[in-house]
Amino acid sequence: MRKEVPLIITFLAGFFFIADYFIPHTGFSNIAADVNGWAIIVLAFSYILGVGNVLRINAQRIAKKEKDWVLKVILVLCLFFMLGIGIFGGIAEGSIFDWFFVNTYTPMQATMFALLAFFIASAAFRAFRVRTTQAALLAITAVLVMIGRVPIGETIWKSFPDFTEWIMGVPQLAGKRAILIGAALGAISTGLKVITGLERTYMGQD
Secondary structure: OOOHHHHHHHHHHHHHHHHHHHOOOOOHHHHHHHHHHHHHHHHHHHHHHHHHHHHHHHHHHHHOOOOOHHHHHHHHHHHHHHHHHHHHHOOOOOOHHHHHHHHHHHHHHHHHHHHHHHHHHHHHHHHOOOOOHHHHHHHHHHHHHHHHOOHHHHHHOOOHHHHHHHHHHOHHHHHHHHHHHHHHHHHHHHHHHHHHOOOOHHHOOO
């Protein structure tokens, strides 16, 4: 029963939500709303487990004074601080929580993504090494788009920005939609395999 019960639950849940989506007038809507409410409750408890796991891991490293243990102390203190002001002071706009979020978290997030841009540029430089026809096409297109996005592109050719927009709006968008369609078909096939019990990796099995 350790295998059959999860498979039955997965099949019934998957079938129920498929029926609710494709047959909306069968009276499943109210039940689906209740099930979604239960899912939100489960998700809330998963956040509690996540916080507990963060505290457990960092407490062990702080107790052993491992590398960068001071940073982990700051992490735990900030966790309790933001949790406290969020619970007792609220999270509405203009609250202390909102002030710290806008003036502390948001700038740090922007800094992280700014640093990430340099790693992306480095990876792009390695990817643009022209070794095949496809790589050459990728490199040429990327250079054209980058030139068209900066003021020097319009200086070189007045219609350069419009040409860049055409590249982004026609061939790039067509390829993007093809990738999304393929990903959607893959997600559908994987979902059907999970519902029918052919895919059991979520149970810790191959």
